[in-house]
Amino acid sequence: MLVVDSVSKRFGGLMAVDGASLTVTPGSIIGLIGPNGAGKTTLFSMISGFIAPTDGGIRFEGADITAEEPHRRAARGIGRTFQIVQPFAGLTVCENIAVGAYLRHAKRADAIARARAVAQRVGLGPELDRPAGGLTVAGRKRLELARALATEPKLLLLDEVLAGLNPSEIRDIIPVIRGIRDEGVTILMIEHVMQAVMTLCEHVHVLAQGRMIAEGPPAAVCADARVIEAYLGHGAAARLAAEGAAHG
Amino acid sequence: MTVRDLIPVLVLVGLAALLPLVVTASPVLNFLVFMLIVALGAQGWNILGGFGGQFSFGHAAFFGTGAYATAILQLRWGVNAWAGLAAAVAAGGAVGWAIGFLSFRSGLRGSYFALVTLAFAEVFRILANAAPLTGGAAGLLIGLDVRPANLQFADRAVFYWLVLGFVAAVLVLTRWIQRSRFGAQLVAVRENEDAAKALGVDSLRVKLRAIALSGAVTALAGGLYAQYFLYIDANIAYGGWISVELLLAPIIGGVGTVFGPVVGALTLHGLGEVAKQFAGRIPGIDLIVFGTVLVLAVAFARGGILGLLERLRDRGVGMLPPSAKSRTAKEVPNAGR
Ligand SMILES: Nc1ncnc2c1ncn2[C@@H]1O[C@H](COP(=O)(O)OP(=O)(O)OP(=O)(O)O)[C@@H](O)[C@H]1O
Ligand SMILES: [Mg+2]
Numbered sequence: 001m002l003v004v005d006s007v008s009k010r011f012g013g014l015m016a017v018d019g020a021s022l023t024v025t026p027g028s029i030i031g032l033i034g035p036n037g038a039g040k041t042t043l044f045s046m047i048s049g050f051i052a053p054t055d056g057g058i059r060f061e062g063a064d065i066t067a068e069e070p071h072r073r074a075a076r077g078i079g080r081t082f083q084i085v086q087p088f089a090g091l092t093v094c095e096n097i098a099v100g101a102y103l104r105h106a107k108r109a110d111a112i113a114r115a116r117a118v119a120q121r122v123g124l125g126p127e128l129d130r131p132a133g134g135l136t137v138a139g140r141k142r143l144e145l146a147r148a149l150a151t152e153p154k155l156l157l158l159d160e161v162l163a164g165l166n167p168s169e170i171r172d173i174i175p176v177i178r179g180i181r182d183e184g185v186t187i188l189m190i191e192h193v194m195q196a197v198m199t200l201c202e203h204v205h206v207l208a209q210g211r212m213i214a215e216g217p218p219a220a221v222c223a224d225a226r227v228i229e230a231y232l233g234h235g236a237a238a239r240l241a242a243e244g245a246a247h248g
Numbered sequence: 249m250t251v252r253d254l255i256p257v258l259v260l261v262g263l264a265a266l267l268p269l270v271v272t273a274s275p276v277l278n279f280l281v282f283m284l285i286v287a288l289g290a291q292g293w294n295i296l297g298g299f300g301g302q303f304s305f306g307h308a309a310f311f312g313t314g315a316y317a318t319a320i321l322q323l324r325w326g327v328n329a330w331a332g333l334a335a336a337v338a339a340g341g342a343v344g345w346a347i348g349f350l351s352f353r354s355g356l357r358g359s360y361f362a363l364v365t366l367a368f369a370e371v372f373r374i375l376a377n378a379a380p381l382t383g384g385a386a387g388l389l390i391g392l393d394v395r396p397a398n399l400q401f402a403d404r405a406v407f408y409w410l411v412l413g414f415v416a417a418v419l420v421l422t423r424w425i426q427r428s429r430f431g432a433q434l435v436a437v438r439e440n441e442d443a444a445k446a447l448g449v450d451s452l453r454v455k456l457r458a459i460a461l462s463g464a465v466t467a468l469a470g471g472l473y474a475q476y477f478l479y480i481d482a483n484i485a486y487g488g489w490i491s492v493e494l495l496l497a498p499i500i501g502g503v504g505t506v507f508g509p510v511v512g513a514l515t516l517h518g519l520g521e522v523a524k525q526f527a528g529r530i531p532g533i534d535l536i537v538f539g540t541v542l543v544l545a546v547a548f549a550r551g552g553i554l555g556l557l558e559r560l561r562d563r564g565v566g567m568l569p570p571s572a573k574s575r576t577a578k579e580v581p582n583a584g585r
Pocket of ligand 2: 083
């Protein structure tokens with residue numbers, strides 16, 4: 001449903017994303033991993049329309065959306081969360097989510113009802129009438145997820161929704177994400193928490209220094225020498241293999 | 249929007265409508281009409297500045313456009329005054345949309361947007377001061393011809409009721425905005441434009457609608473001003489004074505609230521008038537009051553008088569039901585000290 005065709009983004013002298021390609025098929029949870037500064041968030045921003053690619057194209061359900069505005073893409077069914085959470089701090093949790101719900105429900109009563117249902121779903125039910133500015137980190141992450149979900153997306157881009165959560169909070173939210181997929185929402189998620197990537201994703205893409213260096217099932221990708229080197233530095237794979245042989 | 253949503257509006261406006269039956273002195277009525285006109289213009293500012301978070305320092309651009317449109321159409325082309333007023337509203341909306349298009353499309357926000365609106369108002373003032381169409385520096389005098397069809401009334405109370413009716417209509421409009429999708433999207437853009445876009449909000453369109461609506465309402469106030477005082481010049485219609493008034497009233501009353509602009513205009517002018525009565529010989533005493541109230545509001549009452557009342561209520565100090573908020577609003581500046 002989503003085809004990213006060798007897109008690049010240059011910030012001055014820095015190639016943040018360098019000819020990255022990616023295909024997302026409907027109904028899956030796909031992971032996007034890579035070391036810090038690899039260009040993952042930049043790639044998401046290009047898919048959701050906040051940053052224009054320097055080069056390359058993006059297609060969604062057959063339509064070329066490379067130059068389309070973010071709100072048009074949201075209307076098409078691309079929802080995103082922000083790695084750095086962006087709550088409407090002066091509004092209540094319910095009002096925050098309702099803004100998303102208004103995309104498909106023009107009537108206030110419908111939008112509010114939808115917002116409440118989504119809040120319940122992600123575990124924000126008790127916080128509905130609290131100001132969003134007063135939420136904890138975990139609460140804000142849930143709010144990001146809830147707002148995006150309220151737009152009733154076909155494709156949901158999750159940018160590190162688990163970062164900053166403690167292990168029990170992560171355990172709580174993993175079934176929620178899987179549940180969203182089970183309802184037919186395709187998910188593309190950036191995640192550093194490998195445990196979550198392993199349990200959730202069927203397929204993983206690895207971005208390093210702006211380039212796609214590997215893809216495949218999570219277990220295979222984690223064993224890939226190029227991936228280990230990208231994370232741990234040049235020669236790391238060989239060192240690990242040698243150590244493994246010595247101990248084995 | 250249900251009838252229940254409108255009860256506070258109906259009660260307050262009903263009470264205000266009784267006022268001319270009690271006070272009949274012309275100076276008092278002049279004062280009340282002027283205050284209501286400022287309140288109406290400030291309601292216009294509040295749609296864009298309060299709900300949309302786009303602070304304009306130049307709402308005189310709309311006030312003046314409304315005033316000149318009303319006057320010029322009557323004087324130069326013999327258009328009926330009521331039709332002139334309707335045209336003024338349309339002109340205000342159009343000027344608002346145009347200024348919005350130029351500034352929002354190029355991504356101006358915050359203080360840059362404020363400065364651009366200020367610049368537009370100044371340019372309009374200079375043009376109106378020079379152009380023959382607007383009567384140049386001599387201004388425009390609308391001839392006295394007291395007939396309801398001319399939007400001129402023998403009894404000042406009638407004009408008071410007319411302006412009050414418009415204020416009430418905009419209160420209802422604002423209440424509707426607060427409860428509508430448009431309003432939710434506008435507030436979302438104010439709070440965080442990127443997040444709003446990600447949720448499918450066409451922020452440019454929403455802001456353009458807001459500035460057009462805002463300009464239309466403020467132009468209505470300008471048209472009514474011209475029609476009541478029957479004289480305008482560039483420094484009145486496009487003057488910095490009106491930009492400041494229209495911005496101060498909502499800030500003091502409570503930005504982004506339904507009653508804020510009205511409460512603010514009432515407080516400012518009420519206190520200014522009281523000060524003049526007690527210290528009439530000191531020139532500029534009302535301006536000193538303006539300044540003091542503003543400093544107090546900014547220092548102690550973020551969210552204005554209504555915001556302060558809400559916080560007092562939340563703390564259980566006032567124990568006010570929501571509908572009582574505005575009724576007691578006038579006491580607050582004292583409470584703040
Ligand atoms: N707006 C920008 N202007 C200039 N450089 C930028 C901009 N946004 C990102 N970069 C740079 O581009 C590179 C990729 O950043 P990006 O945020 O996409 O990485 P990331 O993979 O999401 O990293 P992280 O895992 O830390 O979130 C970084 O070197 C970053 O400093
Ligand atoms: Mg990132």
